[in-house]
Amino acid sequence: MIPLFKPYMPQDISEGVNEILYSGQLAFGKWGKLFEQKLTEFLGTESLLIVNSYSSALNITLDVLNITAGDEIIMSPMCCLQSTQPLSARGLKIVWADIDPETGTLDPESVKQKITKNTKAIFHNMHLGYVGYIDEINKIARQHGIFTIDDCVDGMGQEYKGNKIGNCGSDATVISFHAVRLPNAMESGAIVFKDPGYVEKAKIKRDLGLERQLFRDAKGEISEKYDVTIQGYGATANEVSSYIGLKQMEILPELIAKQRENARKWSEYLKNENLPCTPIKNVPDSDPIYWVFGMFTEKKDEMMDYFRNKGFWASTVHLNNNRYSLFGEYVDLPGVNDFYSKFLAIPSGWWHKL
Numbered sequence: 528m529i530p531l532f533k534p535y536m537p538q539d540i541s542e543g544v545n546e547i548l549y550s551g552q553l554a555f556g557k558w559g560k561l562f563e564q565k566l567t568e569f570l571g572t573e574s575l576l577i578v579n580s581y582s583s584a585l586n587i588t589l590d591v592l593n594i595t596a597g598d599e600i601i602m603s604p605m606c607c608l609q610s611t612q613p614l615s616a617r618g619l620k621i622v623w624a625d626i627d628p629e630t631g632t633l634d635p636e637s638v639k640q641k642i643t644k645n646t647k648a649i650f651h652n653m654h655l656g657y658v659g660y661i662d663e664i665n666k667i668a669r670q671h672g673i674f675t676i677d678d679c680v681d682g683m684g685q686e687y688k689g690n691k692i693g694n695c696g697s698d699a700t701v702i703s704f705h706a707v708r709l710p711n712a713m714e715s716g717a718i719v720f721k722d723p724g725y726v727e728k729a730k731i732k733r734d735l736g737l738e739r740q741l742f743r744d745a746k747g748e749i750s751e752k753y754d755v756t757i758q759g760y761g762a763t764a765n766e767v768s769s770y771i772g773l774k775q776m777e778i779l780p781e782l783i784a785k786q787r788e789n790a791r792k793w794s795e796y797l798k799n800e801n802l803p804c805t806p807i808k809n810v811p812d813s814d815p816i817y818w819v820f821g822m823f824t825e826k827k828d829e830m831m832d833y834f835r836n837k838g839f840w841a842s843t844v845h846l847n848n849n850r851y852s853l854f855g856e857y858v859d860l861p862g863v864n865d866f867y868s869k870f871l872a873i874p875s876g877w878w879h880k881l
Contacts, residue, residue: 656818
């Protein structure tokens with residue numbers, strides 16, 4: 528059975544990892560800085576920082592943007608609990624907006640209707656590696672003086688109007704490098720801010736609220752003159768994860784190209800086999816990374832069995848989060864309901880070739 532997800536790991540990585548493990552330098556250092564540099568070059572951003580997990584990336588982003596308990600944040604419920612749970616844990620009020628049932632991403636008109644005086648941000652999930660209505664959502668946010676946070680919990684490399692997500696004008700972008708994402712650093716994440724000043728604040732936040740160059744005196748002792756005034760996290764990425772992520776950057780464009788080619792071939796297959804399935808619609812001017820290949824079918828159970836019998840794991844992937852009582856009273860969203868009733872995902876990953 529070809530799985531829907533699979534961790535990528537370079538074949539020649541063991542020697543380098545082993546060297547780091549016994550180097551005496553496991554905490555954030557040379558490899559972390561090199562990983563940040565490569566990510567910045569790949570995304571085309573001015574600055575970026577890595578952290579030890581996606582959840583840390585999200586929490587630090589919310590801190591820096593001063594989004595606090597009781598504030599409202601608008602988002603789609605058609606996403607992973609990795610995106611929604613940290614928001615709930617901070618005491619934010621999640622306001623569910625509907626989605627475009629043809630793309631699986633936030634419907635700008637629904638977002639407009641959900642904005643109140645308490646709204647602080649729009650959390651824009653790039654559902655399963657596809658791209659949302661970037662310009663439309665960012666325009667709404669600017670008009671109302673609120674933030675847009677692009678959510679790349681399912682990996683990075685998507686493009687909109689020729690730019691990578693993370694470099695499309697949104698205020699912030701959070702990225703996951705979890706085991707089955709690309710790149711995979713086992714467990715790590717990154718933050719991109721449009722405003723470079725926010726990056727400097729985030730660097731202090733990720734390292735216990737400290738400015739390291741001032742924290743110790745000339746003898747290497749903790750300085751009695753230094754005052755800790757900023758709340759922070761122990762969220763720096765370790766060197767092993769950073770090295771693994773860095774090594775994957777060398778082949779990342781090739782892996783994404785394979786996924787896009789698989790998606791193209793799946794579209795041809797559906798047509799040639801005359802199957803009752805239609806590929807998910809891409810937002811205009813976008814190029815997904817196809818973490819999965821998404822399609823719609825009126826015969827969901829039948830098609831799920833069809834692909835599994837062919838040796839390809841098929842799944843809906845996510846259950847819409849507005850069903851969970853944790854997030855408050857159920858909100859009926861027609862676009863979400865329509866999407867979920869018809870959506871099915873099959874493997875499009877680099878690990879197989881059609």
